[in-house]
Amino acid sequence: MSTADKGNAYLEQVVAQQAVLEDDLRARRGAAPGGPALVAGPLVKRERALGGAAPEKVTPGPVDVRITGFWRWKNVLVPPNAFVVHTRRGREKPLHIGLGVSFRFNPSTDSFLVVPGATQTILINAYCICRELQGVLVQGYVQWGVQTFPIAYRKLDFSDPDDPMRLVNLQLREQAEAAIKDKVATMGVRDVLSDKQPIIEELTARLRAVAEGEDDSDQGLGLRIVTVQIKEAVVSSSRLWENLQKPYRAEQGQIARLAELQSQEAVAQREMAAERLKETQRLEYERELAELRARNEALQFDTEVAERLRRTQRKHDDSRAVAELETETTRHALRMERERHAEEAETGRLRIEREQELKRLELGGELELARSQALAGHERALLDVERVRMRADIDNQQTPASLQAKLIGLLPEIMAKLPKPEELRVVSINGSDRTTVSGLLAELAVVVGVLRSAIEGDGPGS
DSSP, rough: OGGGGGHHHHHHHHHHHHHHHHHSSOOOOSSSSSSSTHHHHHHHHHHHHOOOOOEEEEEEESSSSEEEEEEEEEEEOOOOEEEEEETTTTTTSSSSEESOEEEETTTTEEEEEEEEOOOOEEEEEEEETTTOOHHHHHHHHOOEESOOOOHHHHHSSOSSSSSHHHHHHHHHHHHHHHHHHHTTTTSSSHHHHHHHHHHHHHHHHHHHHTOSSSSTTTTTTTTTEEEEEEEEEEEEEEEHHHHHHHHHHHHHHHHHHHHHHHHHHHHHHHHHHHHHHHHHHHHHHHHHHHHHHHHHHHHHHHHHHHHHHHHHHHHHHHHHHHHHHHHHHHHHHHHHHHHHHHHHHHHHHHHHHHHHHHHHHHHHHHHHHHHHHHHHHHHHHHHHHHHHHHHHHHHHTTTTTHHHHHHHHHHHHHHHHHHOOOOOOOOOOOSSSSTTTHHHHHHHHHHHHHHHHHHHHOOOOO
């Protein structure tokens, strides 16, 4: 690289950002070197020598695996997001294998491997040579994870105690850089800078063929490529970068200058048009203002004349209205007086008619009473006559038997009205038939004669 190429600030900035990103993505350790995790071994040996239980120990590394128990009876507690494989001496297949599987552990016969199950990110800085033999820095990243752990732990090296994924990341990074360099070597500088999709497709295809295998076969590494992205593509030579930018910058400068000239011309034309429009509008405003002023003066004069006329007309109208109101008031008073006299005359006439009607009703009542009394006397006389006639008819129609029965019924009354006799005289009646009415009447006549003669002989004072 020449001295002129040392001043590519953009390239230096990209590399510095890549270093910072790598430092941020690097896994933080739970304990510093030489800390409690390293001195756990002697403590375990001391407890084992005393015959006591070993305290809980956290193994150093990216995965916090806890080991509890003592001697042969230990338990390995694996986090739920970590893969583990547990093997035993004399066994061909693992005893336990899977994600987050905890198990019992015998240090004398067992061995286990714990691998992080989280998605891993590989940062790639590929310094490539394009088809024009120019240096290009392609920056990207690959995210991958373990898909089939029974295949992955047999084919990959997870033996690094501090970072089991370090060797796998290095291998995948080398393969990715090689794939990027092969693809960039067939492309031009402009193609690399403008369209990164061919690089992404080529890199994805190669990594998936290696990590996942082809057609779901067991030839893969048991890994899964999550995503592949190209972040930056930077030309290493600053002079070439400037030369690549010059045509576009010159074109953009020409376009900008032409646009500026067109803008100035358009501004000048707009200014002239604005001046003309402004002057025209000013003259139009002055003319409209003069017309408006004349209209306002005429309107004001018309308003004043109309106001004077309205006031005069209103004055006469008010006077005429007052006179009409007075005349109407007088007419109303006269009309009320006439109505009052008419009502008084009508009231007097009604009073006289009522008195006459009362007198007529009184006379009619008296006449009706007299007529009713005469009619009642006449009817009473007629009833007396009718009663006498009916009695005579009844007497004429009586039979001797009825008369005898009637007389017999009156005998007690007759006897009660007779005076008390001082002497008893016996009259004997013979020779008549008492069974007949004539005989009975004859006897009664004799008795009556004797009684009359007795009464007359005694005198009035007896």
